[in-house]
Amino acid sequence: DEDSGTFKILNANDGGVFVSNTSIDPGFNQGEWSFVGKGFNTSQFYGVDKRPGANRYIGGLQDNSTVISPEGKSATLYTKYKVVFGGDGFDAVWNKQDLNKIIGSSQFNSFSRSLDGGKTWGDATQGLTDVGTGLAPFISKLDNSKRRPDLLFAVGTSGVWRSDDFGGEWELTPINNRWTLSSTLDIKVSLANSKIVWAGGSMTDGNRIHLSTDRGQKFKSTKKFDLVPLGNISGLATHPKEESTAYVLFSFAQRPKILRTRDLGESWEDISGFGAGTMSDYGFPDVAVYCLLVLPHDTETIWVGTEIGIVESKDNGVTWSLANNGLPAVSVWDMKVVDNQVVLATHGRGIWTLKIPEIIAAPVVNSTGLLVTGQLLIQSNLLSQYDSLHVFINDKVVKSIGQLETGELELTIDLQNEGPKKIQLIGFSEGESFTSNTQTIEFFKVRDLVSTYYNEFAIDTGEFFGNGFSVEVNDGFESPAIHTEHPYPDLSDLTYQLKRPILIASENATFRYQDVAIIESGLPGTAFGEQDFLDFVIVEGSKQGIDWIPIAPGYDASKDADWIEIYSAEGNGIKEVFFEHNVDLLQTFDPGDTVFFRFRLFSDRFTNGWGWAIDNLAIQSDVILGFKEDLLANRLALQVFPNPVRQQANIQFNLPGTTAVQITIYDQLTAVVEQLDLGIRSPGEHLWQWERSSQKDGLYYIRLQTAMGTETFKMILY
Numbered sequence: 001d002e003d004s005g006t007f008k009i010l011n012a013n014d015g016g017v018f019v020s021n022t023s024i025d026p027g028f029n030q031g032e033w034s035f036v037g038k039g040f041n042t043s044q045f046y047g048v049d050k051r052p053g054a055n056r057y058i059g060g061l062q063d064n065s066t067v068i069s070p071e072g073k074s075a076t077l078y079t080k081y082k083v084v085f086g087g088d089g090f091d092a093v094w095n096k097q098d099l100n101k102i103i104g105s106s107q108f109n110s111f112s113r114s115l116d117g118g119k120t121w122g123d124a125t126q127g128l129t130d131v132g133t134g135l136a137p138f139i140s141k142l143d144n145s146k147r148r149p150d151l152l153f154a155v156g157t158s159g160v161w162r163s164d165d166f167g168g169e170w171e172l173t174p175i176n177n178r179w180t181l182s183s184t185l186d187i188k189v190s191l192a193n194s195k196i197v198w199a200g201g202s203m204t205d206g207n208r209i210h211l212s213t214d215r216g217q218k219f220k221s222t223k224k225f226d227l228v229p230l231g232n233i234s235g236l237a238t239h240p241k242e243e244s245t246a247y248v249l250f251s252f253a254q255r256p257k258i259l260r261t262r263d264l265g266e267s268w269e270d271i272s273g274f275g276a277g278t279m280s281d282y283g284f285p286d287v288a289v290y291c292l293l294v295l296p297h298d299t300e301t302i303w304v305g306t307e308i309g310i311v312e313s314k315d316n317g318v319t320w321s322l323a324n325n326g327l328p329a330v331s332v333w334d335m336k337v338v339d340n341q342v343v344l345a346t347h348g349r350g351i352w353t354l355k356i357p358e359i360i361a362a363p364v365v366n367s368t369g370l371l372v373t374g375q376l377l378i379q380s381n382l383l384s385q386y387d388s389l390h391v392f393i394n395d396k397v398v399k400s401i402g403q404l405e406t407g408e409l410e411l412t413i414d415l416q417n418e419g420p421k422k423i424q425l426i427g428f429s430e431g432e433s434f435t436s437n438t439q440t441i442e443f444f445k446v447r448d449l450v451s452t453y454y455n456e457f458a459i460d461t462g463e464f465f466g467n468g469f470s471v472e473v474n475d476g477f478e479s480p481a482i483h484t485e486h487p488y489p490d491l492s493d494l495t496y497q498l499k500r501p502i503l504i505a506s507e508n509a510t511f512r513y514q515d516v517a518i519i520e521s522g523l524p525g526t527a528f529g530e531q532d533f534l535d536f537v538i539v540e541g542s543k544q545g546i547d548w549i550p551i552a553p554g555y556d557a558s559k560d561a562d563w564i565e566i567y568s569a570e571g572n573g574i575k576e577v578f579f580e581h582n583v584d585l586l587q588t589f590d591p592g593d594t595v596f597f598r599f600r601l602f603s604d605r606f607t608n609g610w611g612w613a614i615d616n617l618a619i620q621s622d623v624i625l626g627f628k629e630d631l632l633a634n635r636l637a638l639q640v641f642p643n644p645v646r647q648q649a650n651i652q653f654n655l656p657g658t659t660a661v662q663i664t665i666y667d668q669l670t671a672v673v674e675q676l677d678l679g680i681r682s683p684g685e686h687l688w689q690w691e692r693s694s695q696k697d698g699l700y701y702i703r704l705q706t707a708m709g710t711e712t713f714k715m716i717l718y
Helices: 561-568 627-632
Strands: 009-013 016-020 033-035 045-050 057-061 066-068 082-085 092-094 102-106 110-114 152-156 159-163 171-174 186-189 197-200 210-212 235-238 246-249 258-261 289-294 302-306 309-313 332-338 341-346 351-355 364-370 376-382 388-393 396-401 407-413 419-429 432-435 439-443 453-455 464-467 469-472 481-484 492-498 510-518 536-542 579-584 594-603 611-619 637-641 648-655 659-666 672-681 684-691 698-706 709-717
Touching: 045 351, 057 092, 057 102, 057 341, 066 102, 082 102, 082 110, 152 186, 152 197, 186 235, 197 235, 235 289, 246 289, 302 332, 364 419, 364 439, 376 419, 376 439, 388 407, 396 407, 464 469, 469 492, 510 536, 510 561, 594 611, 637 698, 637 709, 648 659, 648 698, 659 684, 672 684
Parallel strands: 045 092, 045 332, 289 332
Antiparallel strands: 009 016, 016 033, 045 057, 045 341, 057 066, 066 082, 092 102, 102 110, 152 159, 159 171, 186 197, 197 210, 235 246, 246 258, 289 302, 302 309, 332 341, 341 351, 364 376, 376 407, 388 396, 388 419, 419 432, 419 439, 453 611, 464 492, 469 481, 481 611, 492 594, 510 579, 510 611, 536 594, 637 648, 648 684, 659 672, 659 698, 698 709
16 A cells, blocks of 8 residues: 555465564564465375275374364365374374274374374374484375284384384384485385385485385395486385285486386386486376375276376376366375275365275274163264175174165164174175274173262272272272272273263252372363373263263363372372362253263373372262261261352261361461351261352362361362
8 A cells, every 4th residue: 555655465385374464664573464364275285094984084284283174073175173283294094993093293203193083192102213303204104004004114214113003112124225314215015915015215226115025024125227317216105906016206307207016126117108218208297296096996097196286097007197187286295095085185285085986995883882771882884885794793793784875874783791892894795895994892781770879989899890990998098999000001091981871860960079180280271182281080971882971171180289299299199188079960961861971091101190099979969978988987077068169068077076166167378268166066977057158269178176186178169
C-alpha cells in the first residue's frame, strides 16, 4: 500500500504458508507471522503406512515430526493429524498382525514406537548403537514383512540391525566389506519371501547391495552393474510374487534409473532404457527416482515414484510413460499396498491413496471383547468378497460362514474353557486363502451382574484377573491390598479387571477407592495424554470389553504432595498416604449401562518408581472406605465422606477408649481454619458434621487429637 507505506509478506515453507500481518515499515523485526495455509495441502512426507482395516495413516514429515490421523475416524483431505514425536519424520511401519503396534522414525535412527494403537509413545532404540550423526543415515529407514511383522530391520554404519520384538531390543548383523555409511542406505524385506532381505546404499567397486536369505542373520554382497559407473542408490524395492526379483533405484542424470535382478543379485539389467546412453530408449524420463511398486494383482504393471509423479510401465518394464491417474506432478517418496489400497507419501502434497478392488485384501480383526453375557465378541472388517470365511480360535476352526460381501461384520462365539484365546479369520476367494491379523484375549467366566460392589481385598477372591497385579500384604501396609510389582517393570501395560459387570445407577453412581501411586512423574507442565506425561495409572470402563474409556484422567506421583515427596526420595508407598478417589460415573456412562472396570498402569522404557497399591473399592456403595477394619480392631480411626467435599462433610471417628477429643482443620500452609473441642467422648464410633463456609477450593487436613494418639486425614474442597 504505497499511500500508507505498509506491506505484508507471504512466506511458503516446509510447514505451510504464512503471512506477516505487520503494518510497520520496515517491519521485519517487529512483524508477527500467522499461519494461513489451512486448505493448502503442502505437507512433505518421506514415509507412510496405513492401519489394516481402517483409513488411518501415519507418516514422517520433512522438518515437521511424525504424525498420525485420529483413531476411530476415516481420514479425509481435511483431517487434522496429531504429532506423536518431533524431529524430521521418515519411515513409519504399522504392524500388520498386532494393530496396537506402530513405529516411526526421525533423523539418524531415532525410533519411537507405540504399543497401544498410537495413544502413547516411547523410545525404541534399546541395544541400537548406530544412532546419531556419523553412525546412521539422516533419512532413517525401517522395514518388515507382513508375514513376520515383529521382525523389524534398520541400517547403520556397522551393518544391518534386527529386532525380533518390533523395536523392543535390537541386535547387529555386522557387514564389514563393501559397506559404507551414506545418506542413501536402505533396506527392504522381500514381499514374496520374508527370509530374503536386501540392504545397501551404493553400487560401486567398493560398495555393493547386500543380500540375506536367512532373515538377516548373515549377508553377502551381490554383483555390480558394469555397463556404466553408478554410485549412491535412491531406493530399493522387491516383487510381490517373485522372490528372486529385486530393484535398485538411482537418480543420476543421464544414467540408468532402475536396475532389476531376477536371480538374487547374480546379474542386473537396466529396465529404464538408458543403458550406456544419455536418454532412455524406453520412454523413461531423466528425473530423480525414489520408490517402486509392482502391483500385486497385475504384475505386468510397475509404478515408479519420481520427482515429477508416477512413471508407469504396463508391460513389465519394456516401455514407460507418465501415469494418467489424477496424481499431481509431485515427488513420490514411498508407496505401499495395504489391504486393497495403494498409499503414497508425496513430498509436497501430503498422503494420497487409491483403492483397487481387484486386489483381494485379507479380513481384519479390529477388536475382540467379552460381553456381559459371557460371549466372545469379534468385530471385523471384510474388505473383499469371500467365497467362505472361517473363524479360528487357538488354531482350531470354531465357526464357518458361507459367501460374504464387503463391510463390517460382528461375530459372537460361545466358549467354555477359561484362558488365553488367539483369534484369526481366514477368507477364501477362488481357492486362495487370505489370513487376518491376530488378536489375543484372556477369556473368563463372567460373574453375575450387580448394582453395588465393595471389596476390602482381605483375601484374593478371584474376582479380578490381569497381568502384573496381585492381592498381598506388603511392607508398610497392615492388611492385604492390590499391589503391582515393587518396583513396577519398565515398558509395560499392566491391567487388572473386575470380572463382574456393574449396572450403572441413576443416583449415587460413584466409583470410590483408596490408593498409593508412587509412579514416575511427567515433565513439568504436561497433562495426561501428552507424550511427556510419561508413566501413569488410570481406571477405565468398557461396555463390551473392547473400547476402554477413562472414568477420570490418568495420574502419577504428582497428584499428591506426599506421593511426589516419596517418589523424589526413591521411597516406598505406605498406608499412611492412602488417597481416596470419588468418581462420578454418570460423567462417562448412562444409567442402565452395564460396564466392566479395570485398573491400568502404563510405563515407558526409562525411569520407574515403587508402584501402585489399591484398597477398599466401593462402586455405587455407601460403605466408608477403610474404616471398617479399624473399627473392628478397636483402633483409633478417622474418616471423612464424601471426599471431595462440595458443602458438607461427615467426619467419622472411632475411639478405643474414653478420652478428650479435639478436631482441627488446617489448610495446605498448616494455618488453622477451624478448631472444635468435643469434650470427653466414650469408646466406639462417632460422627460429626462440618459445614463449609468461606473456604476456598483445595487440599485441607483434618486432625483428630486424643489422649490415645492423633490421626490426620486429607480432605479436598471443590
